[in-house]
Amino acid sequence: MSSVKAVEIRNLSFCYPDGKTALNDISFELNPGERVAIMGGNGAGKSTLLMCLNGVLQGTGEILICGMPVVKKNYKPVRQKVGLLFQNADDQLFCPTVYDDVAFGLRNRGEREEVIRRKVAESLHAVGLDGFERRNAFHLSVGEKKRVALATALCMDVEVMALDEPTSSLDPRGKRELTDLLKRYSQAQMIATHDLRLARELCQRIIVLKDGRKIADAEAGKILNQKELIASAGLE
Amino acid sequence: MRHQFLDEHAYRGTALHRASGGLKILFSLAGILWVVGLGPGQAKSLAVAVLFLAGLTKLGKIPPGDFLKRMLLVFPIAAMIGISVLTVPRGDHGVQARLFGLVIAKALISVWILFLLTATTPFPVMLESLARMRCPKIFLMLLGFCYRYLFLMADEAERMTHALASRGYEGRWLGQARFIGHLIGMFFVRSYERGERVFAAMLSRGYEGPEHWRAYE
Numbered sequence: 001m002s003s004v005k006a007v008e009i010r011n012l013s014f015c016y017p018d019g020k021t022a023l024n025d026i027s028f029e030l031n032p033g034e035r036v037a038i039m040g041g042n043g044a045g046k047s048t049l050l051m052c053l054n055g056v057l058q059g060t061g062e063i064l065i066c067g068m069p070v071v072k073k074n075y076k077p078v079r080q081k082v083g084l085l086f087q088n089a090d091d092q093l094f095c096p097t098v099y100d101d102v103a104f105g106l107r108n109r110g111e112r113e114e115v116i117r118r119k120v121a122e123s124l125h126a127v128g129l130d131g132f133e134r135r136n137a138f139h140l141s142v143g144e145k146k147r148v149a150l151a152t153a154l155c156m157d158v159e160v161m162a163l164d165e166p167t168s169s170l171d172p173r174g175k176r177e178l179t180d181l182l183k184r185y186s187q188a189q190m191i192a193t194h195d196l197r198l199a200r201e202l203c204q205r206i207i208v209l210k211d212g213r214k215i216a217d218a219e220a221g222k223i224l225n226q227k228e229l230i231a232s233a234g235l236e
Numbered sequence: 237m238r239h240q241f242l243d244e245h246a247y248r249g250t251a252l253h254r255a256s257g258g259l260k261i262l263f264s265l266a267g268i269l270w271v272v273g274l275g276p277g278q279a280k281s282l283a284v285a286v287l288f289l290a291g292l293t294k295l296g297k298i299p300p301g302d303f304l305k306r307m308l309l310v311f312p313i314a315a316m317i318g319i320s321v322l323t324v325p326r327g328d329h330g331v332q333a334r335l336f337g338l339v340i341a342k343a344l345i346s347v348w349i350l351f352l353l354t355a356t357t358p359f360p361v362m363l364e365s366l367a368r369m370r371c372p373k374i375f376l377m378l379l380g381f382c383y384r385y386l387f388l389m390a391d392e393a394e395r396m397t398h399a400l401a402s403r404g405y406e407g408r409w410l411g412q413a414r415f416i417g418h419l420i421g422m423f424f425v426r427s428y429e430r431g432e433r434v435f436a437a438m439l440s441r442g443y444e445g446p447e448h449w450r451a452y453e
Contacts, residue, residue, distance in 0.1 A: 075439075076444070079441065091434050091437055092437045094381060094385070094434045100360070104441050136384070
């Protein structure tokens with residue numbers, strides 16, 4: 001295993017402008033290819049943590065992505081390594097066509113149009129949406145939108161995927177399809193969720209947050225067997 | 237999901253649909269300028285324009301029902317402008333009535349031209365054509381966002397009115413009008429928050445401002 005961690009977080013704290021502390025002294029590491037579930041009830045700080053990973057939100061403490069500190073001068077390369085998937089795919093798919101949405105990050109990276117075309121086709125193929133290039137996201141189902149959102153990250157060859165509630169608002173079949181899809185990818189994955197089944201099936205490790213603090217960090221099986229811990233984190 | 241698109245008829249294969257998007261935009265703008273410039277004594281020219289547009293509508297296989305619905309939507313605005321003409325004294329009643337009719341006819345014909353353009357040109361093609369015509373990128377970006385989010389916002393507004401209706405709101409009495417104010421306020425807050433989230437999504441994919449944006453090149 002490579003000695004460079006995919007993600008290193010040291011003493012991360014974040015306060016919203018209204019004074020609410022969303023993250024309080026969070027520290028942990030994520031190895032390349034490792035899948036970890038970030039679990040906690042609503043308002044535990046899961047989404048804020050993911051948004052800090054690529055500098056969209058800036059807290060105090062230190063974050064390193066593949067050894068690179070997340071500071072202003074590194075935002076560009078960091079954002080090419082972290083693929084962030086939002087809870088609501090409608091927030092992530094803002095272009096008139098699926099093609100433009102998937103190509104957005106590649107264009108910002110300065111790729112040539114023929115490379116963009118090839119990568120868009122490959123990414124859409126990887127999420128099972130061949131031929132969707134000219135479609136508008138408004139016409140897609142929730143499951144299809146989530147897959148397009150995944151394709152927007154995949155086409156960037158990211159090394160860390162940060163997924164915020166990936167299975168929310170999906171029907172059981174949609175959940176199954178997305179879970180199977182995520183299993184196939186070799187990137188490190190941080191999955192913010194309160195879906196215990198998803199965490200059990202997909203992740204080797206679970207980190208539990210409560211009121212912005214890390215209250216547990218262990219193997220998935222160990223955490224899921226601690227009923228009291230699960231209950232105190234507002235998960236059941 | 238029940239809302240229809242601006243360009244719902246734009247994906248057919250008629251000759252009008254296949255024509256170059258840039259040409260259609262140029263002809264539409266020229267057509268509107270020509271119609272707006274017509275004077276009170278040029279009713280025949282207006283009639284020619286109507287016949288020509290009717291021919292194009294048929295050629296493009298645009299359902300007349302849809303076209304009439306959009307005209308009806310615009311009619312009150314055109315009528316308001318027409319009424320404003322009536323408030324300025326310009327000779328006898330006959331002259332006033334002709335001016336009133338002329339203003340409404342010009343407005344409706346202009347909308348007809350724009351409707352034909354959007355009904356025969358897919359919106360992404362329109363954006364690409366505008367880009368080739370050196371339209372500023374920031375303007376194209378805003379148009380793209382409007383196209384993407386207009387119907388989503390219409391859905392959101394509809395959900396909020398359903399929420400009001402399911403709690404007994406009927407909107408019949410003046411006292412209930414304040415809820416419309418709440419609804420509009422809430423709608424703005426939600427749209428603002430969505431804007432923040434969309435911008436975060438753009439930053440996450442390396443967006444560095446419109447000057448670095450490479451779409452439509």
